[in-house]
Amino acid sequence: MMQVPVKKGPEREMLEFIRSQLRFVEMDVSAHCSARPEAMSRFMERLRDSGAVVPCGVSGGLRYLTAWGPQEAVKIDAMDKAGELTAKRARSYLLELIEGAAAEGVSVDIPTSKPGTDHERKIWQFISAHRHFTNGDVMAAFPENPLETMGFLRALRAAKVVKFWGREKATAFYTVHSPKEQRVAAKDLRSSTEGAIWSAIRIKRRFRPLELHQALLPTRPELSQDEVTRYCRTLNKAGYIKPPKPTKKITCETPFNLVNNTGPLPPHSQRVTVIVDPNEDRISYSPLGQVQ
Incomplete structure (x- = not known):
């Protein structure tokens, strides 16, 4: 496997990704790596020109490339045409190549879809x-x-x-x-109570919780004034909305301005289950991060 000098983090990310694939199409790189399209195109052209990636056959109308060199490209293409490139065989072959690269001093990430530790x-x-x-x-x-x-x-x-x-x-x-x-989650968020309030806030931009409640009542008759005010307090704490002047007590009459319009999906509180160890009087596990 050819040594390739990289200039920036996104280039390293792309190189690590394509080396971890038996074969790939450029669409894979854009789907899984963060480089901007023009930078990605330039880097891929440089890799092709230097021979760091080579054509690996056409399958299903897609043109494949590989970073494992021209000899391996011929073998991979032949396996595919013979119908031998099953997922199991492809992974086994990739692991053989990764082991060989390691023996030559080139470290390649081994793909995994499940946590092991x-x-x-x-x-x-x-x-x-x-x-x-x-x-x-x-x-x-x-x-x-x-x-x-x-x-x-x-x-x-x-x-x-x-x-x-x-x-x-x-x-x-x-x-x-x-x-x-993501589409299902976004739809659920937009149709939630918080989604309805957030949409009204984005439309009005300047408002009082009382005005939001009145505007939403025709379509949300079950919505209470307290729910609207509580959500406004949450958004205020998080910096999405702010009153024109500092105020200690937020009520349904408090005026607000929308100051951080991040998009159509509503910011929302997330509750998680943590494990508390009463023997040591501490949280021993939290799914949202490491517990000290």
Whole structure:
């Protein structure tokens, strides 16, 4: 396997991903890596020009590439045409290649779709409980073993479990949920009580909880004024809405301005189950992060 110099983090992420695949299409790289399209295109062109990735045949109308060299590309293509490239055989062959690369001093992530240790199980519970997350979120939640933590994230990406979700400025977000799961979750959130209140807030932008309640009553007759006010208090604490002047007590008459309109899905409180050890008077486990 050819040594490839990389200039930036996104390039390293792409290189780690394609090396962990027996074969891949460029669409795989864009789905699982965070580089911007133009940067991804330039890097892939550089890899092709240098011979670090080579064509690996056409199957199902898709043009495949591999990072395992021209000889392996011929073998992989032949296996596919002979109908021998089952998922089990492909993984077995990939593991053989990874073992050979390790003997030559090149470390390649072994794809995994399931946690194998307690540490990995905690990471999985954390990332699966979030619609999306950043590498920084996970590293902050599990600071005690950064190499194992990042290695597990790369292995999940290699198995195509972790996918690139989107970007906000320079921050890349990832998810382990399928588009269908995300659509269902988004629909449920928008149709919830919090979703209805949040939608009204985004429309009005300047409001009082009392006005929101009155506007929502025709379609939400079961909605109480207290529910609206409580949600406004939550949004105020989180910095999504703010009164024009600082106030200690928030009531249904308190005026608010929308100051952080992050999108159509409502911010919401998340309750989780933690395990408390009464012998030591401490929380011994939390699915949202490492407990000290």
